[in-house]
Amino acid sequence: MSKIKAIRGMNDILPSQTPVWQYLEKQVKETLASYGYDEIRTPVVEQTDLFKRSIGEVTDIVEKEMYTFLDRNEESLTLRPEGTASCVRAGEEHGLLFNQTQRLWYQGPMFRYEKPQKGRYRQFHQIGVETFGMASADIDAELIMLSARLWRKLGILDAVTLQLNSLGSLESRQAYKQALVEYLAEREDQLDEDSKRRLGTNPLRILDSKVESTQRLLEDAPVLTEYLDDESRQHFQTLTDLLDQAGISYEINPKLVRGLDYYCKTVFEWVTDKLGAQGTVCAGGRYDGLVQQLGGRATPAVGFAMGVERLVLLLETLDVVPAAERASFDLYLAAEQKGLQGEVMAIAEAMRDQISGLRVRTHCAGLKNINSKARQTGARYIVLIGRGDDSEGLVAKLWGEDELIATVPLNEIVNTVTKHWAV
Ligand code: ATP
Numbered sequence: 001m002s003k004i005k006a007i008r009g010m011n012d013i014l015p016s017q018t019p020v021w022q023y024l025e026k027q028v029k030e031t032l033a034s035y036g037y038d039e040i041r042t043p044v045v046e047q048t049d050l051f052k053r054s055i056g057e058v059t060d061i062v063e064k065e066m067y068t069f070l071d072r073n074e075e076s077l078t079l080r081p082e083g084t085a086s087c088v089r090a091g092e093e094h095g096l097l098f099n100q101t102q103r104l105w106y107q108g109p110m111f112r113y114e115k116p117q118k119g120r121y122r123q124f125h126q127i128g129v130e131t132f133g134m135a136s137a138d139i140d141a142e143l144i145m146l147s148a149r150l151w152r153k154l155g156i157l158d159a160v161t162l163q164l165n166s167l168g169s170l171e172s173r174q175a176y177k178q179a180l181v182e183y184l185a186e187r188e189d190q191l192d193e194d195s196k197r198r199l200g201t202n203p204l205r206i207l208d209s210k211v212e213s214t215q216r217l218l219e220d221a222p223v224l225t226e227y228l229d230d231e232s233r234q235h236f237q238t239l240t241d242l243l244d245q246a247g248i249s250y251e252i253n254p255k256l257v258r259g260l261d262y263y264c265k266t267v268f269e270w271v272t273d274k275l276g277a278q279g280t281v282c283a284g285g286r287y288d289g290l291v292q293q294l295g296g297r298a299t300p301a302v303g304f305a306m307g308v309e310r311l312v313l314l315l316e317t318l319d320v321v322p323a324a325e326r327a328s329f330d331l332y333l334a335a336e337q338k339g340l341q342g343e344v345m346a347i348a349e350a351m352r353d354q355i356s357g358l359r360v361r362t363h364c365a366g367l368k369n370i371n372s373k374a375r376q377t378g379a380r381y382i383v384l385i386g387r388g389d390d391s392e393g394l395v396a397k398l399w400g401e402d403e404l405i406a407t408v409p410l411n412e413i414v415n416t417v418t419k420h421w422a423v
């Protein structure tokens with residue numbers, strides 16, 4: 001019989017990898033907590049219409065990347081391809097949005113039918129941040145400062161750059177779209193096939209075409225920045241002033257448009273050159289029109305999402321995860337002779353009671369070559385319990401990485417470990 005395997009593009013995250021994930025998640029949670037953000041958890045499945053209406057019918061995601069299926073009651077459902085739509089849906093449904101401010105974050109798996117490759121998967125994970133009810137550029141700046149703080153904390157700030165642009169209001173974008181289409185339509189024969197198709201559906205996306213000839217053609221195309229309305233221009237100015245004041249450097253990239261339909265004014269991406277083609281580790285922007293588009297009352301909003309797999313890859317590539325964060329336990333505890341497992345477990349429990357933060361793994365099943373087996377675990381500390389000379393009773397030996405630290409009567413071992421653990 002053929003063995004059943006995981007779905008292409010959907011990964012198992014193995015015990016050797018989870019410590020890095022947990023480390024990243026811990027840093028993110030601490031950072032978000034330090035800015036006073038609240039977590040929201042929403043279902044991974046939603047009505048298909050939610051994504052069609054929010055992301056836009058002519059985007060890559062809705063056109064060809066969604067996992068859509070009929071439920072048993074014939075209702076069309078979709079595995080969420082991103083988190084913003086669900087946040088807005090939940091916020092509206094539970095009255096969190098009208099006339100108030102929210103600073104929310106979420107994490108979890110997202111699903112897109114894409115061509116799997118390094119940094120691009122069919123089930124991937126995002127940690128996203130969404131804020132509601134704040135129209136001014138200070139909150140845009142806060143989001144960027146928050147992400148910059150996270151990169152600094154993780155030791156990757158030097159490996160990422162911030163790309164920034166303004167898409168302007170819906171109206172100014174419309175005017176720009178028209179100018180761009182006019183320019184490109186006159187040169188349609190020079191466009192690649194994908195861009196030709198987009199000319200009629202989603203022309204702004206042509207700006208991030210990876211095709212070189214198309215990029216050359218765009219060099220003389222109208223520039224989005226020149227079509228900005230006054231309010232968007234002022235918003236962008238305030239944002240860059242705040243970033244300057246915070247000492248955060250950025251590159252203004254007039255071709256940055258983002259894949260989704262719902263953005264306006266600020267858009268940004270944190271990009272690295274260390275991961276090859278899939279270099280965007282975090283992306284976001286302002287979407288003041290989305291809540292209304294989904295049937296709510298007009299509510300300004302701005303947010304971003306990080307790609308967890310790409311960040312994990314970056315942490316691995318730069319080798320910046322502290323060694324202690326990779327270990328799942330600190331102390332390995334075993335008996336040297338038979339008949340002492342009760343003592344082993346009692347001492348382990350006492351250590352867990354009394355030594356805060358210490359992670360103890362006990363040896364279970366079989367005592368052959370116990371010394372070398374304990375060493376192979378890579379534990380920072382090893383404690384071996386055994387019978388001393390008859391007169392001494394039970395003794396415990398505490399080993400460090402390669403030297404014997406102490407040999408003490410069994411009833412003193414918890415104190416001995418406490419002393420060494422504390423330093
Ligand atoms: P890309 O241009 O790389 O396809 P996107 O614009 O589709 O990205 P967003 O929808 O903005 O991406 O998602 C935010 C972040 O989630 C991305 O910057 C990236 O880090 C991550 N991400 C998106 N799609 C995938 C995927 N298929 N696999 C892994 N990470 C992804």
Ligand code: MG
Nearest residue numbers: 060061114259
């Ligand atoms: Mg994409």
